[in-house]
Amino acid sequence: MPKDLLIELGFSLAGVALLVGLSYLLGAWRSARVTLPAAAERLGFDEPDFKPGRWLVGVDGKAAAVWSADGAEIGLVFAIGDDFATRRLKRSSATVEREGSALLFLLREPSRRAVRVAAADNTAAEQWLLRLERGGV
Secondary structure, three states, X not given: OOHHHHHHHHHHHHHHHHHXXXXXXXXXXXXXXXXXXXXXXXXXXXXXOOOEEEEEEOOOOOEEEEEEOOOOEEEEEEEEOOEEEEEEEEHHHOEEEEEOOEEEEEOOOOOOOEEEEEOOOHHHHHHHHHHHXXXXX
């Protein structure tokens, strides 16, 4: 291998290491924490016509789900990196599975397969799933 190639390779690797270190210092791996006030604010901004009803905020701070006031829709707020994303689902077409004390809202999109909302206990998760199946808030 020529000596010049090794020097160029060394500079490239040093540059990549510097950029990775800089992004770490600037918080690239920081994750937002979903709280009720933060979730309500973000959902209100993204979906201004959505009227929230009963909330289920994940105990792990990664996601929250909310019934619309009329019970016809579900709003989801979840952390992606250091910001939040939202999804709005019709209750009748929502696919939800229970995984212990967590609810998995399966999304039919390539960017995200499911949103996991960790309930406080099995009872809370079961109550939410029963309400979803019955269609009541």
